[in-house]
Structure formats: C-alpha cells, structure tokens
Amino acid sequence: MSTEKEKLTLSQALILIFLSTVVVSGSATLVWLYFIRVQEQRSNDPAYEITEIEQRSRSSISLPSAYLAEIMNLSVDKSSNLYRFDTRLARQELKKSPYIKAARVWKLEPGRVFVDYIPREPLAFLIDYQDVLMDRSGVLMPQFPCYGPLLLPEIRLGLSGFSKENGGKWNQAIENSRLDLAFDILDLCKRIFPSSRIQRIDVAQAEAKSYGERQVIVMIDEEFLVSEEKTLVMPRTLRLNVRSYYQELHDYLVLSQHLKELELKKAEASSERFYIADELVIDLRIPQLAYIEKIRS
Numbered sequence: 001m002s003t004e005k006e007k008l009t010l011s012q013a014l015i016l017i018f019l020s021t022v023v024v025s026g027s028a029t030l031v032w033l034y035f036i037r038v039q040e041q042r043s044n045d046p047a048y049e050i051t052e053i054e055q056r057s058r059s060s061i062s063l064p065s066a067y068l069a070e071i072m073n074l075s076v077d078k079s080s081n082l083y084r085f086d087t088r089l090a091r092q093e094l095k096k097s098p099y100i101k102a103a104r105v106w107k108l109e110p111g112r113v114f115v116d117y118i119p120r121e122p123l124a125f126l127i128d129y130q131d132v133l134m135d136r137s138g139v140l141m142p143q144f145p146c147y148g149p150l151l152l153p154e155i156r157l158g159l160s161g162f163s164k165e166n167g168g169k170w171n172q173a174i175e176n177s178r179l180d181l182a183f184d185i186l187d188l189c190k191r192i193f194p195s196s197r198i199q200r201i202d203v204a205q206a207e208a209k210s211y212g213e214r215q216v217i218v219m220i221d222e223e224f225l226v227s228e229e230k231t232l233v234m235p236r237t238l239r240l241n242v243r244s245y246y247q248e249l250h251d252y253l254v255l256s257q258h259l260k261e262l263e264l265k266k267a268e269a270s271s272e273r274f275y276i277a278d279e280l281v282i283d284l285r286i287p288q289l290a291y292i293e294k295i296r297s
Contacts, residue, residue, distance in 0.1 A: 043083035050080045051111040058118045063099055063146050068115055071097055072105070082107050098141040098171040124152050124186065127200070128159040129168060136183070138174040151197075155182045158204030178203040181216070185245060189218060192249055197221045206242045215285060216240045218249075224260060226275070232267040234259065235279040237295075248284040255282070255290055 053065045053074070072090040074080050087105040094103035094117060103117035120141055122133035131143040134155065143150070157178050160167040168174055182203045189198050202217035222234040234256075240248045259280075267275035283291040 043081050048082045048110050050074060050082055050085060050113055053113050053115060055115045059121060061119045061121055063119055067146055082109065082111055085113065096171065099146050122147065122150065122152060124155045127154045127156050129162050138179050139172065140168045140170055153186060153198040154200040156202040156204050157182065178206050181206055185216060185218065188246065188249060189220065192253060193220055193222065196223055214242060216242055216245055222256065226264060226267045229273060230267060231274050232263055232277065233274060234263055234277040237281040239283040239285060241285040251284060252282065
C-alpha cells in the first residue's frame, strides 16, 4: 500500500507540474499577444505621432535639432509614429554623421524622441580642402550646415584630392605623418603665444626632398594692449626647421620683444584703435640668425 501511495503521489506531482507549465505558458502567450495588439493600435494612433526632438550634447557644442531629425529620417512634412520609429536604426544613422562620435536614442511617450550624443569638436580648418574642419583625432567634417563662421587656426598638410588615395574622407581619421607634427606645433604655439591669434600652421613642405624647401610655416597675429583703447597687432610669418622648431619658436620670443618695442612707439603715436604693424616674414631655420623680410607697410 505504501508503494502504491508513493507512485500515486509522484503521478500527481508530474500532472501538477505539467498543468502549471501549461498555465504559465498560456498566460505568457496571452500577455505577449496583448502587448502586440497594444503596439499595433498605438502605431496607428495619431496621439503618438512624433512632435518633438529633445537633445543632450555631452559638450559645449550642440547640433541643430533639424539636422538630427534629418539624419534620423524625421520630417515636419511627413508624420512619424513613435511606435514605428526604430531607435536602433536611428542610432546607426547618427553614428554615420561626421559631426557625431557616439549617440543613444530613446522614445518618450506620447511623441518625443530623446537624443544623447557626443559631438566632434572642431580644432582647426583643413585648408587642403574648402570649408572642411578637423577635430583632435584628425576626423574631417564639413563646416556647413552645422557650423557658421569660426575663428579657428588653419592647418595645411599637403594632401591629395578629397576621397582620393591618401586624401581626406568624411568621418575617417587622416592617416598622414605630418598631422602629428602640425598638432604638436599648434599646441606649442598656444602655450608660447597665449594672447595671440594663430592663423595658420603649414607643414606641407615638412618632408620635401630639397633641404632648401623643407620647412614649417607658422602664421600668427601677435596682439598687445597699448592702452585701454588701443591694441597693437603684429602679423608674423615664421619659417622654421622641421627638427628644431621648438628652439626656434623660443628664439623668436626674444626677437619679438625687440620688435614689439619698436612698434609700440609707432602705435602710441597713431590715432588708430587697432594699429597693425608691418607684416614680416622671419626665417629662423639657420641657428643664431634671423632673416627678416617686410611684406607690406
């Protein structure tokens, strides 16, 4: 009798397990079907049409919301339902943009799309091409439509045509040995001339075969406050040696003090609020020597 009772109990347990599995599976199926039905209803409900794009930039730079909408294929001329909007696809499209490093996208009921992104921050103009900006990693981006006029230094690398072999391409870092050199000189100039405007860093001839042509060119506008109402600007073009530019820039600092003293007297006697000194080209490539050429008066 005991054995028969144990077998009956085991059979009942198996039946209970089976019935429980059926009930749970059936309940899950019903919940899933209900969810699908709600999704389908809301995907056709005008109350869930996308009406707003909210953005958060992880930088001081914010991209126009209209641009983000265009990238995600959203338009004021064409209604889009929140439940038919694919956040995964939107994120992929945003990451293809040359202006964006990384992005995440959420849907917020009833009709908002939230974009959280890290924009690329332009460091300089790459004047090998027209209206092209470059960030610290050497990735290129067009100036328009997302940026207007910018007071940034120019860099010239001596690249081949855009999208050609050894040329620049959107959303790709430049692979060029002269790029690190240009960035290093730019950073050095910012430290040495903190109150001056760096106009251009030209390293296109840094690897020239001819020693006479091999050079780095730095164009700066040194600015000095003469008085509360007057500023002295000294435009300078410096020709530097590729291997000794660090020393030559510091040598120029000494020379600049003497040039500044001469120009200050002229600035004080002038009635102009911004006194622009003669533009000079200064060749510092030979140690202990500086060849100075006046461009204009």
